Amino acid sequence: MEFSHKPVLLNECMEGLAVREDGVYLDGTLGGGGHSSEILRRLTTGRLIGIDRDGEAIAAASVRLRALQTDGQPRFDALRGNFHDAKELLRGIGVEKIDGALLDLGVSSHQLDEGARGFSYHADAPLDMRMDTSQPLTAAAIVNEWSESDIARVLRDWGEENWAAQIARVICDRRKAAPILTTGQLVDVIDAAIPKKLREKDGSHPARRSFQALRIAVNDELAPLEQALRDIASLLNPGGRLCVIAFHSLEDRVVKNTFRSLCNPCTCPPSFPVCVCGKRATAKPVTKKPITASEAELAGNPRARSATLRIIEAIGSWNQ
Ligand SMILES: C[S@@+](CC[C@H](N)C(=O)[O-])C[C@H]1O[C@@H](n2cnc3c(N)ncnc32)[C@H](O)[C@@H]1O
Structure with missing residues (x-):
């Protein structure tokens, strides 16, 4: 590409x-x-x-x-x-x-557009989000291995996500059945956690804040x-x-x-x-x-x- x-x-x-x-x-x-x-x-x-x-x-x-x-x-x-x-x-x-x-x-447009890097909620790809692909921590590791309270903290602190606690709860619930391994699966989980009628009125994607938060955490940006x-x-x-x-x-x-x-x-x-x-x-x-x-x-x-x-x-x- x-x-x-x-x-x-x-x-x-x-x-x-x-x-x-x-x-x-x-x-x-x-x-x-x-x-x-x-x-x-x-x-x-x-x-x-x-x-x-x-x-x-x-x-x-x-x-x-x-x-x-x-x-x-x-x-x-x-x-x-x-x-x-x-x-x-x-x-x-x-x-x-x-x-x-x-x-x-x-991130660059290239990183966002290259679906396989897992930065974008628009493309279904492995849940990765690493800028440096040699580092061990991925978004999948956070979502599947971190505690509910740590995931909620990431979503709240780095995504300013009002639904952080609810999203973290649904993530931890879903991962009991099977690990969440793709961006598409994570988008579905976020979608399920935020009541449709209470979503932001600015038309922004419901997963935008959570993806920002996970990206910041994976890459230790802030x-x-x-x-x-x-x-x-x-x-x-x-x-x-x-x-x-x-x-x-x-x-x-x-x-x-x-x-x-x-x-x-x-x-x-x-x-x-x-x-x-x-x-x-x-x-x-x-x-x-x-x-x-x-x-x-x-x-x-x-x-x-x-x-x-x-x-x-x-x-x-x-x-x-
Ligand atoms: C917005 S893009 C920069 C685009 C560039 N100014 C251009 O005109 O092409 C950000 C780039 O910075 C890199 N980056 C982000 N945080 C970094 C960091 N802490 N150390 C080194 N590179 C970083 C990303 O991998 C990405 O390639």
Whole structure:
């Protein structure tokens, strides 16, 4: 299957990153290499490092990006791994500092569209949902092996699912007879757990929240995100920008709060006339409000509807 993914908020990200031709840039979510292609086009003597935990993404993006290196300059490295480990991964190839970084969080259209990966409630496939297919934990393991209370917690915390307890109960009931092994079976279970007349009125699929929750749990997407953002921000040279695109409110909240704390870490009570806590800002906001997709972009890419882009700029030495 061809790797297809339309980069979201592409112009806004390029403007936000303000790529310097001789700079060093990190794309922590390489995917199909859409954003990376545009970064690479702007480099002459600079360097781009792309990270993805999905081997298929690394392979597809590497082919696409290497084709852009017509002058043979070694300006692009692809690293298979987790951007939560960006500091160590970059150190491993001798990169200590960068001039900008981009994170386009979540799954790619390719991962969603490739039914066999089990991310989509529209296609019947094995209940997998791993971005990194070498990791042991799958959605099937959570659904069939975790306790009812742990499943309910995942659905509530990571899916903000009002019917979390009921869905967890029906899952545990059904799995007594036979394991739930496919996305189709899970959709049927969720369908049975949510009373038809009490479903969300916005027309969204009844399984949307549960699938989001399981995907976040399988890929451990949220808990390490704050530290990952701090680590990547700490790699930035002064003036370097960090651009992050989030696709749901839980993710965006972590980005917003982490950026706020990097830009204003002071913990002194507002009544203090001067700061005594000694915590100094290491970044400043570039965007006061999150950037969202234009009507023109939405017309060509409905997936951009839930995207929010936030940007900060490093302002000095890092001591946190
Ligand atoms: C939305 S897509 C990125 C698309 C890319 N910007 C493009 O234009 O083609 C997200 C990609 O990030 C990867 N990903 C998500 N979380 C990751 C993480 N913590 N570490 C490394 N890669 C991650 C996914 O495997 C997926 O390929």
